[in-house]
Amino acid sequence: MVKRLMRGELIEEITARVLDGRFPADTRINEVRLANELGVSRTPLREALIGLADRGLLVAAPGRGFLVAPFDPQEARRLYPLVAELEALALRWTSPLELASLPDALDRISDEIADSCDLPAADDRWHALLTSRCDNPHLLRLIEQTKPLLKRYETAYFGGRDRAAESVAEHREIAAALRADDLPGASALLVRNWVKALAYLKGS
Amino acid sequence: MVKRLMRGELIEEITARVLDGRFPADTRINEVRLANELGVSRTPLREALIGLADRGLLVAAPGRGFLVAPFDPQEARRLYPLVAELEALALRWTSPLELASLPDALDRISDEIADSCDLPAADDRWHALLTSRCDNPHLLRLIEQTKPLLKRYETAYFGGRDRAAESVAEHREIAAALRADDLPGASALLVRNWVKALAYLKGS
DNA sequence: TACGGCCGATCTGTGTGCAATACTTCATCG
DNA sequence: CGATGAAGTATTGCACACAGATCGGCCGTA
Numbered sequence: 324m325v326k327r328l329m330r331g332e333l334i335e336e337i338t339a340r341v342l343d344g345r346f347p348a349d350t351r352i353n354e355v356r357l358a359n360e361l362g363v364s365r366t367p368l369r370e371a372l373i374g375l376a377d378r379g380l381l382v383a384a385p386g387r388g389f390l391v392a393p394f395d396p397q398e399a400r401r402l403y404p405l406v407a408e409l410e411a412l413a414l415r416w417t418s419p420l421e422l423a424s425l426p427d428a429l430d431r432i433s434d435e436i437a438d439s440c441d442l443p444a445a446d447d448r449w450h451a452l453l454t455s456r457c458d459n460p461h462l463l464r465l466i467e468q469t470k471p472l473l474k475r476y477e478t479a480y481f482g483g484r485d486r487a488a489e490s491v492a493e494h495r496e497i498a499a500a501l502r503a504d505d506l507p508g509a510s511a512l513l514v515r516n517w518v519k520a521l522a523y524l525k526g527s
Numbered sequence: 528m529v530k531r532l533m534r535g536e537l538i539e540e541i542t543a544r545v546l547d548g549r550f551p552a553d554t555r556i557n558e559v560r561l562a563n564e565l566g567v568s569r570t571p572l573r574e575a576l577i578g579l580a581d582r583g584l585l586v587a588a589p590g591r592g593f594l595v596a597p598f599d600p601q602e603a604r605r606l607y608p609l610v611a612e613l614e615a616l617a618l619r620w621t622s623p624l625e626l627a628s629l630p631d632a633l634d635r636i637s638d639e640i641a642d643s644c645d646l647p648a649a650d651d652r653w654h655a656l657l658t659s660r661c662d663n664p665h666l667l668r669l670i671e672q673t674k675p676l677l678k679r680y681e682t683a684y685f686g687g688r689d690r691a692a693e694s695v696a697e698h699r700e701i702a703a704a705l706r707a708d709d710l711p712g713a714s715a716l717l718v719r720n721w722v723k724a725l726a727y728l729k730g731s
Numbered sequence: 732t733a734c735g736g737c738c739g740a741t742c743t744g745t746g747t748g749c750a751a752t753a754c755t756t757c758a759t760c761g
Numbered sequence: 762c763g764a765t766g767a768a769g770t771a772t773t774g775c776a777c778a779c780a781g782a783t784c785g786g787c788c789g790t791a
Contacts, residue, residue: 326589364746373574377581385530388773401663408616459605465669568776592743
């Protein structure tokens with residue numbers, strides 16, 4: 324059993340609140356109130372806030388505590404291509420052996436997506452699996468750090484439009500490219516996959 | 528005047544100590560001792576340590592505090608290409624207008640390098656300028672976060688071998704490629720520049 | 732001698748307290 | 762009427778205190 328620290332739990336909880344809009348953008352975080360609400364003291368809470376500020380989900384305003392990072396549609400235009408390129412890089416740095424075992428596993432998730440109702444979660448799992456075999460832990464850390472920022476825009480703008488079918492099709496194309504050992508092609512498709520998701524965002 | 532918080536100062540100080548080897552790899556950090564030594568209390572010190580752990584320079588061991596991240600030559604093999612690709616990406620995301628003004632400024636730094644004695648610092652400035660015009664703040668944040676990790680290997684292995692001339696020549700080539708509007712060429716040269724630096728590392 | 736459990740010292744993780752700074756309110760002035 | 766400033770409140774940033782976990786040494790046993 325891994326030992327969990329309070330800081331970690333708080334980071335998860337606060338991240339969830341920022342992502343689903345309970346903590347709207349630009350909100351100032353009141354440390355005492357939030358600490359009481361969560362039933363902890365200010366010390367571990369502040370530690371969590373600092374971690375979140377390092378990841379960019381909050382911003383630290385010296386002397387004034389922490390704010391939820393501003394919500395800027397233009398930021399999404401920066402984040403989507405960034406994550407796309409990072410994932411493509413992760414793919415490039417996955418050993419051929421690992422790469423060979425990926426397509427089948429990826430398509431299995433695609434199959435589940437068809438059934439599942441919880442689209443975004445399944446989509447996340449697909450992308451997480453795609454990069455999971457990369458042997459550059461620092462790159463993976465950067466990806467993990469950046470995705471939550473992006474997710475905020477996803478949940479905010481996701482109007483329930485049916486991108487499911489389209490996304491699954493794109494995923495299958497990527498898996499097919501991987502099967503054909505066409506890494507550049509897979510990377511290009513991957514970037515396109517992200518960019519198209521961004522297009523849906525802006526449209527709504 | 529910008530307000531500086533204590534944890535910021537502490538992060539700088541501790542980073543410096545890790546980079547120059549005063550805090551060797553795998554060292555356990557004793558919070559009370561270090562706090563006394565630095566003349567602060569444990570609270571802001573811990574906040575700094577958490578920030579450093581988020582950036583990967585330290586690792587948090589729940590129940591046992593913080594350790595200096597292990598020193599693994601193989602890690603350098605992951606970090607150099609990573610920073611190289613991130614910088615190349617930053618270049619791709621610099622507007623053509625800004626890009627046009629870069630080569631001259633870059634070569635000015637190259638000129639200074641020839642005179643300067645402090646090679647690594649001048650090299651840093653060159654790379655910092657190269658990416659500074661990129662309009663993706665999140666990518667820049669990732670680069671800033673990753674470079675210190677790499678710098679540790681640089682200072683550790685830098686035996687004073689004269690890579691100066693070689694590096695300056697490579698930098699000028701990159702500037703020339705930019706002047707010729709050859710972005711892919713510049714990116715490729717940039718990646719090569721980092722990879723060659725890595726080669727010097729491993730050799731010593 | 733090697734091994735394992737116990738016990739005290741040490742240290743981390745968290746809670747609490749305090750001073751300085753930022754914010755709010757409201758009255759005064761231009 | 763808007764701007765300005767002062768007093769009072771609220772909140773942060775840092776210091777300190779305490780409980781529980783961890784580490785190292787000691788002893789007993791095989």
